[in-house]
Amino acid sequence: MEDLRKLPENSDRITAYGCPEEYEGIDALGDFFEAICEDENFKLLNDDFANSFFQLYSIDFQSKHEGICTFYENFYGSNKKDDVLRACKWLDRNGFTTMAKVVSEGYEGVSKQKIASSWIDSNAAEIYNAYRKIMFEFEACYLEGK
Numbered sequence: 001m002e003d004l005r006k007l008p009e010n011s012d013r014i015t016a017y018g019c020p021e022e023y024e025g026i027d028a029l030g031d032f033f034e035a036i037c038e039d040e041n042f043k044l045l046n047d048d049f050a051n052s053f054f055q056l057y058s059i060d061f062q063s064k065h066e067g068i069c070t071f072y073e074n075f076y077g078s079n080k081k082d083d084v085l086r087a088c089k090w091l092d093r094n095g096f097t098t099m100a101k102v103v104s105e106g107y108e109g110v111s112k113q114k115i116a117s118s119w120i121d122s123n124a125a126e127i128y129n130a131y132r133k134i135m136f137e138f139e140a141c142y143l144e145g146k
Helices: 002-006 028-037 048-065 081-093 097-108 110-122 124-143
Strands: none
Touching (some): 002 028, 002 124, 028 048, 028 124, 048 097, 048 124, 097 110, 110 124
């Protein structure tokens, strides 16, 4: 969380693929993702904050790295449709309505997946804002006072 505070509040250049050069050595998003993944049984994904971050980070990364179809096909076994849709509900409830809609509609077919991929590429700042909201709310619920 300390590293997250070193990053700007708004950015369209901080993604699941990392930070721009001026923030070299800071990988707050990746570190948070790794903390979630340390739980080999993904028990943390029962928590809405962790699940929402995990699913968002996964689609962000996979759409750029392998192609978005790997996310929707649940290629790695960690992006179950029910978990993704639960993350979309959290995103919708927290003001990220378009993001939730675009991600959930990807299950309707390849053409909707292409729209989702394009939207992700064009809306890095909104995705980054969602990451920050999730992380700070997670901190407020679980880490403050510890």
